[in-house]
Amino acid sequence: MITDYAPRISASFGSEPPRHILSLSGGKDSAALAIYLRDRIPEIEYVFHDTDKELPETYDYIGRLEAILGKRIHRTTPTDSFDHWLTVYKGMLPSNHRRWCTKMLKLKPFEAYVGDGPVINYVGLRADENRSGYISTKSNILAVYPFQDDGLVRADIIRILEDSGLGLPPYMDWGRSRSGCFFCFYQQKIEWVRLLETHPSYFELAMEYEERAVQFGEQFYWCQSESLRELARPERVAKIKSDWEKAQARKKANRKSLSLVETLGGLEVEDDSHLRDGCLVCSI
Ligand code: SF4
Numbered sequence: 001m002i003t004d005y006a007p008r009i010s011a012s013f014g015s016e017p018p019r020h021i022l023s024l025s026g027g028k029d030s031a032a033l034a035i036y037l038r039d040r041i042p043e044i045e046y047v048f049h050d051t052d053k054e055l056p057e058t059y060d061y062i063g064r065l066e067a068i069l070g071k072r073i074h075r076t077t078p079t080d081s082f083d084h085w086l087t088v089y090k091g092m093l094p095s096n097h098r099r100w101c102t103k104m105l106k107l108k109p110f111e112a113y114v115g116d117g118p119v120i121n122y123v124g125l126r127a128d129e130n131r132s133g134y135i136s137t138k139s140n141i142l143a144v145y146p147f148q149d150d151g152l153v154r155a156d157i158i159r160i161l162e163d164s165g166l167g168l169p170p171y172m173d174w175g176r177s178r179s180g181c182f183f184c185f186y187q188q189k190i191e192w193v194r195l196l197e198t199h200p201s202y203f204e205l206a207m208e209y210e211e212r213a214v215q216f217g218e219q220f221y222w223c224q225s226e227s228l229r230e231l232a233r234p235e236r237v238a239k240i241k242s243d244w245e246k247a248q249a250r251k252k253a254n255r256k257s258l259s260l261v262e263t264l265g266g267l268e269v270e271d272d273s274h275l276r277d278g279c280l281v282c283s284i
Pocket of ligand 1: 051094101102105106179180181183184185186282
């Protein structure tokens with residue numbers, strides 16, 4: 001069933017017609033939502049908040065999505081670069097507790113794009129996840145969650161993407177589960193290893209950010225307790241891989257049962273429950 005938001009819209013904004021906006025992160029769920037809503041809400045505006053630190057695969061995915069939607073995806077750019085804000089924050093790399101990057105590179109550009117008029121913000125949270133996230137709380141923005149309201153789960157999202165010809169984001173081919181900046185601190189260690197192996201130059205850049213942080217008098221690491229230089233040592237890479245494989249085997253053994261559609265359709269994708277609590281605007 002397709003949820004009708006008209007009563008909530010008129011309760012929130014009266015007779016003033018709102019703009020309809022969907023922020024794309026470069027992730028599969030927001031891409032699927034864009035396709036899901038394309039014909040239902042022809043006036044919808046698609047926005048991608050470009051931090052200039054995204055993976056090439058993300059830019060490629062956004063470009064292909066734009067072709068499928070047949071509509072321009074507006075790219076916002078922050079007022080100042082990540083490097084500028086890093087200096088303002090005295091070299092303190094962003095982390096889960098210091099999430100200045102999302103605020104400065106994603107949320108503020110989104111709020112500037114939205115302005116002060118009434119806006120419906122469509123968010124791609126699925127019905128099979130219970131993620132909370134960091135989204136704008138401006139009073140003129142009403143967030144709605146069509147996949148949750150319409151009961152769509154991960155298998156539905158994958159089907160939407162496959163039916164449209166877009167498929168999953170290409171970075172998932174090499175085992176990265178999230179969109180967003182190549183150095184995002186929400187990455188698991190195994191994802192850092194995969195970044196090292198797939199895009200060594202990006203790994204090197206991430207490592208340079210850590211090493212430059214020393215000049216500010218304190219050492220900050222993307223992974224909190226371990227520097228990327230330590231993580232890149234061959235014996236450490238081998239250990240991270242073997243730990244990850246063991247954890248996957250345990251998870252598989254513990255999994256009660258796959259849903260029928262996943263089993264029959266071969267639609268199983270890597271568990272993305274670790275994306276919980278990330279930034280919705282970056283990774284959904
Ligand atoms: S993707 Fe990660 S590093 Fe980039 S803005 Fe979002 S939370 Fe920050």
